[in-house]
Amino acid sequence: HAALEKILEAALLLLKARRGFIMLIDPKTEILSIKFAKGMPASVMQEVSLKMGEGISGFVAQKGRPLLVDNLQTYRSFRKTPSSRYESEAFFSIPIVSAPLNIFGKTLGVLNISDTQNGGSFTTDELALLSVLATEAAVVLFCEQHTEKNRSSTGEAMGPLNGVIA
Numbered sequence: 001h002a003a004l005e006k007i008l009e010a011a012l013l014l015l016k017a018r019r020g021f022i023m024l025i026d027p028k029t030e031i032l033s034i035k036f037a038k039g040m041p042a043s044v045m046q047e048v049s050l051k052m053g054e055g056i057s058g059f060v061a062q063k064g065r066p067l068l069v070d071n072l073q074t075y076r077s078f079r080k081t082p083s084s085r086y087e088s089e090a091f092f093s094i095p096i097v098s099a100p101l102n103i104f105g106k107t108l109g110v111l112n113i114s115d116t117q118n119g120g121s122f123t124t125d126e127l128a129l130l131s132v133l134a135t136e137a138a139v140v141l142f143c144e145q146h147t148e149k150n151r152s153s154t155g156e157a158m159g160p161l162n163g164v165i166a
Contacts, residue, residue, distance in 0.1 A: 001036065001140075001144075003140045004022055004035070004036055004137055004140055004141070005036050007022075007111075007133050007136055008020050008021070008022055008037075008038055008111070010133060011111065011113050011130055012038055012039070012113065014126075014133075015113055015116070015122065015126050015129070015130065016116060016117045016118070017039075017113045017114065017115055017117065017122075018114075018115040018117060019037075019038065019039035019040055019113070019114045019115045020037070020039065020111070020112060020113040020114070021034045021036060021037035021038070021040060021045075021112050022034070022035055022036040022037075022110070022111050022112075022137065023035065023048075023050070023057050023061070023109050023110045024108060024109035024141075025052070025107065025108060025109055030051065030052045031049050031051060032049065032050045032052070032057055032061055032109065032110065033048070034048050034049075035109075039115070056112075057112055060110050061109070061110050062107075064105065064107045066127055066130070066131055068122060068124065068127045070121045070122075108138060108141045108142075109137075109141070111130065111133065111134045111137055113130060
C-alpha cells in the first residue's frame with residue numbers, strides 16, 4: 001500500500017494540511033478503519049472504527065459523495081470524537097470509489113484531510129483536487145484487489161504444482 005501512503009502525503013502537501021487519513025471498508029463487516037494516517041497519534045489508528053453512516057467518514061462512505069465541511073461545529077450530529085482532536089474547523093472527507101471511472105459504483109474507503117496549516121477553510125477547488133487524488137487511490141485499490149484475486153485463483157488452479165513452478 002505504499003502508493004496509498006504517497007497519495008495521502010501528496011494530498012497533505014498540495015492542500016497545505018496537517019492531518020489526513022485513509023479509511024478502508026472491510027467488505028465483510030462494512031466497518032471503516034484507518035489504514036494510513038499522517039499527523040495523528042498512532043493510537044487513533046487503532047481506536048477509530050466506524051460503521052457505514054456513522055460520523056462524517058461513515059456518512060461519506062455510505063453516500064459515496066465528497067463532503068466539504070467549513071465548520072465542524074455545524075456537523076455535531078455526525079461527530080463521534082471530541083472536537084479537541086482537530087486544530088481547525090476545516091475538514092474534507094472524500095469517498096474512495098471503485099475505479100477506474102467509477103466502475104461498479106462501489107465505495108472502498110474514504111480519504112480525509114483536515115487542519116489547514118493557516119487555520120482557514122478548504123475551497124471547492126481544493127475539493128476537486130482531492131477528488132482526483134481519491135480516484136487515484138481507488139484505482140490503486142481496484143488493481144490490488146484484482147491482482148490478489150488473480151493470484152488466489154491461479155494458485156487454486158495450479159493445485160499440486162504450487163511451489164514447483166516459480
